[in-house]
Amino acid sequence: MSETNTTLLRGAKVLGGEPQDVLIEGERIAAVGTGLDAPAGATVIEAAGQILLPGLVDLHTHLREPGREDSETVLTGTKAAAVGGFTAVHAMANTFPVADTAGVVEQVWRLGKESGYCDVQPVGAVTVGLEGKKLAELGAMRDSAAGVRVFSDDGKCVDDAVIMRRALEYVKAFDGVIAQHAQEPRLTEGAQMNEGIVSAELGLGGWPAVAEESIIARDVLLAAHVGSRVHICHLSTAGSVEIVRWAKSKGWNVTAEVTPHHLLLTDELVRSYNPVYKVNPPLRTEADVMALREALADGTIDCVATDHAPHPHEDKDCEWGAAAMGMVGLETALSVVQHTMVDTGLLDWAGVADRMSHRPSVIGRLTGHGRPIAAGEPANLTLLDSAYRGVVNPAGFASRSRNTPYEGRELPGRVTHTFLRGRATVVDGKLA
Numbered sequence: 001m002s003e004t005n006t007t008l009l010r011g012a013k014v015l016g017g018e019p020q021d022v023l024i025e026g027e028r029i030a031a032v033g034t035g036l037d038a039p040a041g042a043t044v045i046e047a048a049g050q051i052l053l054p055g056l057v058d059l060h061t062h063l064r065e066p067g068r069e070d071s072e073t074v075l076t077g078t079k080a081a082a083v084g085g086f087t088a089v090h091a092m093a094n095t096f097p098v099a100d101t102a103g104v105v106e107q108v109w110r111l112g113k114e115s116g117y118c119d120v121q122p123v124g125a126v127t128v129g130l131e132g133k134k135l136a137e138l139g140a141m142r143d144s145a146a147g148v149r150v151f152s153d154d155g156k157c158v159d160d161a162v163i164m165r166r167a168l169e170y171v172k173a174f175d176g177v178i179a180q181h182a183q184e185p186r187l188t189e190g191a192q193m194n195e196g197i198v199s200a201e202l203g204l205g206g207w208p209a210v211a212e213e214s215i216i217a218r219d220v221l222l223a224a225h226v227g228s229r230v231h232i233c234h235l236s237t238a239g240s241v242e243i244v245r246w247a248k249s250k251g252w253n254v255t256a257e258v259t260p261h262h263l264l265l266t267d268e269l270v271r272s273y274n275p276v277y278k279v280n281p282p283l284r285t286e287a288d289v290m291a292l293r294e295a296l297a298d299g300t301i302d303c304v305a306t307d308h309a310p311h312p313h314e315d316k317d318c319e320w321g322a323a324a325m326g327m328v329g330l331e332t333a334l335s336v337v338q339h340t341m342v343d344t345g346l347l348d349w350a351g352v353a354d355r356m357s358h359r360p361s362v363i364g365r366l367t368g369h370g371r372p373i374a375a376g377e378p379a380n381l382t383l384l385d386s387a388y389r390g391v392v393n394p395a396g397f398a399s400r401s402r403n404t405p406y407e408g409r410e411l412p413g414r415v416t417h418t419f420l421r422g423r424a425t426v427v428d429g430k431l432a
Contacts, residue, residue: 007424008038009417012047012383014373016349022052024379027421031375047383050416053353055087055118055380056334057360057369059179059257060154060233060305062326063089063120065111066104067096072310072400074111074120077330080308080399082117082425084330085382085415088361088369089118089308093125094155100125100136102144109146117425121364124148126167126178130156135163138170149365152179154233155280157215159185164219168228177229177255177363180219182240183281187211192321194267194282202270204320207282209237216240220247220254231363232256234307236281238291245300255363257305258292260329260336265289265405275316275323276405279309296355297346303359306333310401328399332392334384335411342386343412349386368421379422388414398431 009022014032021036022029038044063077074091081089091108093099099108105122112120124141128134130153141148151171158164158180167178188211193199195206216232220243223230232244235256247254261279266286269277277283295301309326316323337356341347347355361370371377391410394402418426425432 006039006042007422008036008042008044009047009052009383010044012050012052014052015353016051019048022373024419024422027379029373029375029377029379032373045417049387051349051384051386052373053085053349053382053384054357054370054373055382055418055420056085056356057364057366058086058089058306058308058330059150059303059360059364061089061091061308061330062094062310063091063108064095064310066107070312074108075115076398076400077308077310078112078115078117078120079431080328080330080397082418082420083398083415083431084332085334085384085418086330087118087380087382087418087420088121088366090121090123090150090364092123092154093152094130098125098129099123100128102137102140105141105146105148106144118420119369121366122146122148123179124151126151126153126158127163132156132158132160132163135167135170138167138176142174142176149176150179150231151176152181152233154179154181157181157183157185159215161218161222165222165226168223168226168230172226172228175229175365177231179231179233180215181233182212182215182219184211184214193270194284196267196285198267198270204270209239209284212237212281213239213243216243220244220252223254224250224252229253234259234262234281234305235292235301236262236284236288238288241291241295241300245295248300255302256300257303258296258301259307260304260333261327261405262292263289263296263340264336273320275318275320276327276403278320278323278325279327280325293340293344293346296341297351302363303355304333304337305360306330310399311403312401316403326403328397328401328404331397331399332404332406332411334415335413338386338413339411379419381419382415383417385414385416386412388412390414
């Protein structure tokens, strides 16, 4: 990667607004205005027509290291993040060993520091081994070098109400948050896809919306009772939207995320039996997709999170029933959001900055990310050519895995440059 230096972005549309020049000196933005002069020796990037956003922040990334380096590593995952315009990601705890101790979260945090492509904030497990029986070392992980503030058993639901209550009580003491994977396990035994017309016609085990909605309803009530913070991972149904909207109307401390794929893809794609469309939670109906878009637009859903879930080829190149659940998403997230939210008029670019940078930074308690593009602020920035149109080709991904549902699909937008504290990690669409 290039060394930190002085860079002038000339004529960029800051948050999609009027063209401005942005001068980066060292790790910070030195000036924002028109007609700025380039200091001697500065790198000048002609950014006319391009959109300048604060560096994107992902609350939900699976980097797989330690234990599943055949799928992804912290290095390859952060490279993929940088290509996608991200300057910070939260690494989920379902690794091998599970990130349920200070030692494991510090290992992931240090690997992120060594990669240099984006900041890595580990997410600690809620329970030991993700088994849902005993609280993990929440305080020790919080006090570690990694400074964990978000805890999740993602991949599994904390289905025991008493354990969930105790976790919420524990993290309240240091303003932490429990991020819940909302899936009632008894209602999803043998489930293969969304329960509905398509599952009935295909004869595949159905995954009912109520399996998600019942856990969300319980947990927003628990969070209100305790006075703590709960975050809903990968919300996927119209009913879930209504529960979160109701909880927020009460003033309860509830936040929620939606994935790019749940903003675009529906369960009709499962008719192909292509395991690339097998994901947890499953692809839902067109009505759910539209409800999710509206909820992201009106702020009921706080942010977009990728749930980047890499798998090796053999785990997806098999029959549907045996295939692993999950999709990669870091390198296509901004394009999907442009396609579903900006090009449809539901969000402007300032709204995208809010949902993909500012709000996830606030929820994750990150400092230095999600900040305004203004003099004195950290130079964590993403430059996007929104006029670009291209066909997704996973062969060129920086991720170690290729399990994208968008292969061969045309999507808009291309990240041309990403800056992490003033240092270019991506230049002209390629890793620096």
